[in-house]
Amino acid sequence: xxxxxxxYTAGLQCHKRLYLLVHHRELAAPPDEGIQARFDxxxxxxxxxxxxxxxxxxxxxxHTELAKALAQTSSxxxxxxxxxxxxxxxxxxSVLVRVDVLQRIEEGERWRLIEVKSSAGMKDHYLPDLAIQxxxxxxxxxxxxxxxxxxxxxxxxxxxxxDFDKLFKIIKLTLETERLLNDTPGEIHAQLRMxxxxxxxxxEPGPQCSSPFHCEFFDLCNKPLSPDHVSCLPRISNSxxxxxxxxxxxxxxxxxxxxxxxxxxxxxxxxxxSGKAWFSKGLKKLVSGLTYPVHFMDFxxxxxxxxxxxxxxxxxxxxxxxxxxxxxNPGNELEHYNFLAEDGSDPRAAFLKSLLPVLGNAGHIVVYxxxxxSSVLAxxxxxxxxxxxxxxxxxERLWDLLPVIRSHTYHIDYRGxxxxxxxxxxxxxxxxxxxxxxxxxxxxxxxxxxxxxxxxSEDEKKKAKxxxxxxxxxxxxxxxxxxxxxxxxxx
Numbered sequence: 454x455x456x457x458x459x460x461y462t463a464g465l466q467c468h469k470r471l472y473l474l475v476h477h478r479e480l481a482a483p484p485d486e487g488i489q490a491r492f493d494x495x496x497x498x499x500x501x502x503x504x505x506x507x508x509x510x511x512x513x514x515x516h517t518e519l520a521k522a523l524a525q526t527s528s529x530x531x532x533x534x535x536x537x538x539x540x541x542x543x544x545x546x547s548v549l550v551r552v553d554v555l556q557r558i559e560e561g562e563r564w565r566l567i568e569v570k571s572s573a574g575m576k577d578h579y580l581p582d583l584a585i586q587x588x589x590x591x592x593x594x595x596x597x598x599x600x601x602x603x604x605x606x607x608x609x610x611x612x613x614x615x616d617f618d619k620l621f622k623i624i625k626l627t628l629e630t631e632r633l634l635n636d637t638p639g640e641i642h643a644q645l646r647m648x649x650x651x652x653x654x655x656x657e658p659g660p661q662c663s664s665p666f667h668c669e670f671f672d673l674c675n676k677p678l679s680p681d682h683v684s685c686l687p688r689i690s691n692s693x694x695x696x697x698x699x700x701x702x703x704x705x706x707x708x709x710x711x712x713x714x715x716x717x718x719x720x721x722x723x724x725x726x727s728g729k730a731w732f733s734k735g736l737k738k739l740v741s742g743l744t745y746p747v748h749f750m751d752f753x754x755x756x757x758x759x760x761x762x763x764x765x766x767x768x769x770x771x772x773x774x775x776x777x778x779x780x781x782n783p784g785n786e787l788e789h790y791n792f793l794a795e796d797g798s799d800p801r802a803a804f805l806k807s808l809l810p811v812l813g814n815a816g817h818i819v820v821y822x823x824x825x826x827s828s829v830l831a832x833x834x835x836x837x838x839x840x841x842x843x844x845x846x847x848x849e850r851l852w853d854l855l856p857v858i859r860s861h862t863y864h865i866d867y868r869g870x871x872x873x874x875x876x877x878x879x880x881x882x883x884x885x886x887x888x889x890x891x892x893x894x895x896x897x898x899x900x901x902x903x904x905x906x907x908x909x910s911e912d913e914k915k916k917a918k919x920x921x922x923x924x925x926x927x928x929x930x931x932x933x934x935x936x937x938x939x940x941x942x943x944x
Contacts, residue, residue: 454648456548456641461585462578464644466668467661471644472653473670481669487895488667490902491571494758498571499553501759502602504617506556509537519549530595533557545592546638547645552586554602563596567623571758573606573767575624578665583626584633588641599630604758604767612763620759620767660691681705681725685868687717705865720863730880732942733861740939743852746816749778751928752829753921755898762799764836772804772829773901776925777811778933787933793921797905805833809843816850819932821873823853854932862939877931880938884931890920897924 454475456464464471473480484492503509510529514522522542529538541555554567568583570576579601587599605622647654658674668674678684681704683697702708705725714722724731754770761771779788790811794800812818820826827848834844859871866879874893878885886892891900903909904917 454547454645455544456585456644458548458550458582458585461548461641461644462582464647465581465640466665467656468644468647468654469656469674470661470668470670472648472650473673475648476653480673482672484669485896486899487893490895490899495571498604498758499569501615501617502554502569502621503539504615505602505621506537506539506554508535509539509554509556510535511539512542512551514542516551519544522551530555543589543593545589546641548585548589548641550586550589552590555590558598563598564590565600565623566590566597567600567602569602569621571604573604575601575603576665580626580629581633584630584637587630588634588637599626600624601626606766606768608760608766610760610763610765615759679704680865680868683708685865686714686721687867687869687871688715689718689869717859717863721865721867721869724863724865728865730862730864732939736857736861736939736942739857739861740936743817743819743936744815745783746779746781746813748812748816748818749780749929749932750812750818750820750826751776751925751932752826753894753897753901753925754829755902762801770829770832771800772833773800774897774921774925775804775808776922776929777808778926778929779811780933787930789926789929791922791926793918793925794901795905795918801833801836805837805840805844809840809847812847812850814846817852818847818850819852819854819936821853821928821932822855823851827851854935857939858935862942873928873931877935881931881934884927884934886924886927889924889927890916891924897921 460471460474463474503511512522512525512529514525516522519542522540523544526538526541526543529535529541535557537554537556538552539554541552543550543552552566553569554565556565556567558565566583566586568579568586570579583599583601587597590597601624602621603624605620608616608619656674662668662671662675683689683703683705684694686693686705697703697708697712700709700712705722708714708722720731752772753774754772756768756770758767760766760769765771773794774792776791777789779790781788792804792807794803830844830848834841855871858876862876862880864876864879867875874886878887891897900917900921904914904921909917
């Protein structure tokens, strides 16, 4: 039995997760489209990172040819003319690792051990990943400078060719990984001992089920809970859950009157006790303050790690779709307009130019989470400065439905989340995203990306277009119907 760096870090998150990955991987939930897309993007970023290291050599033997990979690595390490090795493979102390980049440092026999991440910022869980590699390579006698290679958010793509030296940045993490090395041998021993058992360890579900990653076996350990379970309280803390458990309280409706709850949590309690939706008395008046014509607007975007168009930075959003429902006056029939980019060219100008005449110059623009739409509009204005004044006018008319729903409504079926995907079926059971070809924003980005890059047949492309239009249109129609529910409250 051997550990890899991915197995080791899985074990740090949860020993049970590691045991199941090794012995019962068939029980793992398959990755959804969003997770798979992030995984694929990470592979692409790792491949592009190699462009920084000229004359680097790839260890081509894969995981099915480990003996060959080890031999190739050993030969390349001894060859002083090789400046960098990609996928260098090492085995030490029952741990086998493949290093993204091992760069020879000119002075002496030292190396830069470089772990590439598809991220623009440092995250705590990156350190154990780097530390386990350091443990293996230093155990074999190599002198190392451990580093992390990230995408540089300051880099701006010129639209012609990428400057890889500027696209990436390298951070030295010698001291940070040093602190982890003392505990590494003990953790390796504990993981290997656990893996030798005949059954998985008994570990209670907890924060480790979703942090730093959502566990593949989440549903296996976390049985479905009723909507009134105390863990479904909005923004419930672990300490509060522990206090309620000590009181023997599992249902929101049974929380003692004197137990300290936030205002939003009180709304959840009221809904649980009544069994009905809770609406504030001021909700109807708030909604009646909207100025007509009222526009209901939603954007879909994709934020690729590698910028695709001129002026963009890593993870900048590409707006590729919008939907707008308009009600000119109270009681009027709805008008619906939409836009969807259908090829791989830069969609930003067409997106904004088609949107402006639909929104006009008057009336509120209702959105769900104003900061997102406003930031997309701001990035469009930066790209198309001639529209900056028009965009500013749109931003001033935005009316955010999310804080209204959060502060003035609650239904026990929200399950603590104010996402549109939770709120809509709770208040309007006839409206649901279940069964739709595209049912969330991550999936929309994946489907659109496949559509514009020729990864779909003509029939699949036609269906993808229909699914995308239906999904974005559902989001704006959802806001219309939710406001109707809000206007009817306390009537």
